[in-house]
Amino acid sequence: MRLPPTPRPAAPGRPARPRPIRTAILSAVSALAMLVPTLVAPPAANAIPPQDLPAIGVDTGRFKLPIACTINFAGVLPVLWLPLDVDIQGVAPVQLGPGQEFWLTQGSGSITFPDWLTTLAPILGIDKADATVSDMSIGATNATPDAVNLAEDPITLTDIPVEPGEPLKVGLPAPGQDPFDVGPYTAPRNGKVTLGFNSAFAKVDLKSSAGFSLPITADCKPRGGNALLTIAVGGETGQPPAKIHGAPLNFPEPRSGELAGIINAPYQCTWNGQPHDVGIAVGADGIPLTVGTSGSFSFTNASGALTVPKETVNSLLDQGVRTVSGKVSELNLVVEGGTPQTLNVIPDQGVSIPATTLVRDQRLVVPLPADGTLTAGPFKPSPGSQNVRVMLGGAAAQLAFDGGAPTRATCGKPSPSVYLVDNPVT
Secondary structure, eight states: OOOOOOOOOOOTTOOOOSSTTOOOOOOGGGGGGGGSOEEEOOOOTTSOOGGGOOOTTEEEEEEEEEEEEEEEETTTSOOEEEEEEEEEEEEEESEEOTTOEEEEEEEEEEEEEOGGGGGGHHHHTEEEEEEEEEEEEEEEETSBSSEEETTSSOEEEEEEEOOTTSOEEEEESOTTOOOEEEEEEEOOSSEEEEEEEEEEEEEEEEEETTSOEEEEEEEEEEOSOOEEEEEEEOSOSOOOOBOOOSOOOOOOOOOTTEEEEEEEEEEEEEETTEEEEEEEEEEEEEEESOBOTTOOEEEEEEEEEEEEOHHHHHHHHHTTOOEEEEEEEEEEEEEESEEOSEEEOSOTTOEEEEEEEOOTTOEEEEEESSSSOEEEEEEEEOTTOSEEEEEEEEEEEEEEETTOOOEEEEEOOOSSOOEEEEEEBO
């Protein structure tokens, strides 16, 4: 059967871009879209939980970056160089328009000091700590400004419990405060922007019940890879500010040097000769932030989801369609600076889309796969490359409406590109 043209709506909560084939960067109003009930094909273990799926065009992630801190005790004791970690999470758009204003929103972070630091606690009667963070800078290469210090107005935390022999975590924001909106930044006219950790400075006073304190300062810089995410710039000028609120952030704490994240990329897919806007999400954890010159990395615990916005669902219902089923046969990853250059992550047998009844005003979310996880890689640096960048490529599926004959659906590579990782070669 041939479907009449479907309007090209913006994804839920995202203002429409001037280009009809593009969905817009999510605005602050998009938080409301996450409250709309969602129709989900029968989920299974390891699929992206529907409540964790961000809106189309949104990147959510958590990163544990290795840093190096110069530690000074009481201003007179020897200065130490310590390898520590900074744990950062936040939300960003997956694409930017030329000159577009944007933020890293819902930001939070922490610096963890090693457990040996608190072994002095029982001896000195230390049971609490105060901390003042005066620098936590997030850089944005090729953007303006090139860095924003979210602690420009120093942030003070008081009476942090000190547990003997346990790591001491200094977390931001302070209790009772809202997460940070880091920005605004302004995108360049073209190319890409990479957000990363630049620096941190904290003063910690270990407080004794005897009435004295042991002040410690930590001046921290990145070591190894410090990139959080890379965002491509392209499309029409005049995009509205990208300041996203209400996205879910339910990631477990990664291991040092790894990230966990979910990207829901805007796609335009064509079936029966007509274009339709959808989202294809990819989520994974345990992804390394760097790759060695002779090393490799893989996505070993990945899953995905196909999102059909409620506007497209309503249009299909208006055309008389009641159920959708089929099979996804392609979801390609495109690699810059590494091999393989293209990789289809869908197994040879495909990933089934179970017959699902459409419900008006509810987006359709189909887990990919319905059971288990996907594996992609290994990706290896090409000789002389400085970064290995993995991007989402084209996709394809067979779709059947109301149990009819399958029709082929094809989805072009997102434009501008959508980066999954941008790993420095170390």
